[in-house]
Amino acid sequence: MIPKTLGLIHTSATLIPVFQQLCQQYLPGVNLFNIVDDSLVKNIIARGGKLTPSISKRVADYVASAEDSGADYILVTCSSIGAAVEAAADTVRVPVLRVDQPMADLAVQKGKRIGVIATLRTTLEPTADLVQRRAALLGKEIEINARLCEGAFEALMGGDAAKHDELVAKALRQLTQEVDVILLAQASMARVVDTLADEDKGVPILASPPNAIQYIANLV
Template identity: 55%
Template structure:
């Protein structure tokens, strides 16, 4: 049975990915590796620091030492470190948001990126730009930071988080061809909005990222 190592920055993400894994890869063994320092230190510094990058690379190595066949990092804020780790190991090292960025670039030219943290907004927008460049496509990115949403959810006020994100999706994303959610936690807001409230297709990373990991483990894609 193939084994997938999931690297999280919060223990709250494990059940979310277990649910997806049960649906899209029931024949894959899942191991979770959680280190909250990667996101907390990045937020505190306002950027991804070298010490955190080294920690991410160590975490990736830990998954392979534990017997994993591939590693999937579920946080977009530390994506640059994941790209470096991918060059250092022979086994597949995957970013959860790569498949989402590819889907958005394939959908249209004007792409909206919505986030609740600037440390996640910038890496996600950069990834979309890079994917577009690789494919030789001209795109325009519309960035929207949902001010106050992250602080609300950290304080246990999920309703305020969902309201701010909902406003960002409906008001801040008018006229885009596709919307990318920089944080997986925002996906539930899309599901709660009335039908037709958001005109453009909305892409979230967990489902697409896990489908990509399944295909990589099955040898269908690299």
């Protein structure tokens, strides 16, 4: 039996080891390759958070390249370009998954009051929109509480990871009091959950990487 191949498309090289570890755990025997372009998110930020036609075309080109490189499945690990990923999925012959879809589906199953937290508005809005659309597909009414951690992304980019984690943790503690389940709109926030005391984890807190890889494992 020929091993399956998963192509991962990233907008940050820091996510490569995160997904490699998850794939070793949930997708043993599956071949992996990575495509990285960190200019995509930088371009979106420079354009005021707008996903322009030129950026969407580049995403579609990367998806096509992953297919040409032999991918049986394609996972795009950045939520900010989610709309472009959905459009690109229709242009290739292999399954294409945006990283936050399985997480959004799980959140809709778990509760009505859904919190979405992010350090970038370019990620917050697409993720909240996805949750709303996935709920609509199931005919379920939900309430979304979207929370932006002001200053956290800038702190992380400036090398102050401790400040980033402090701001995210504070926002998580506040949000757990107001919702049934919380989605982390960025994989980089997942490590902060492990620093919270048990009493601060009053509701499920979902991160996209493990949910996405487990979803693909079920397909494979």
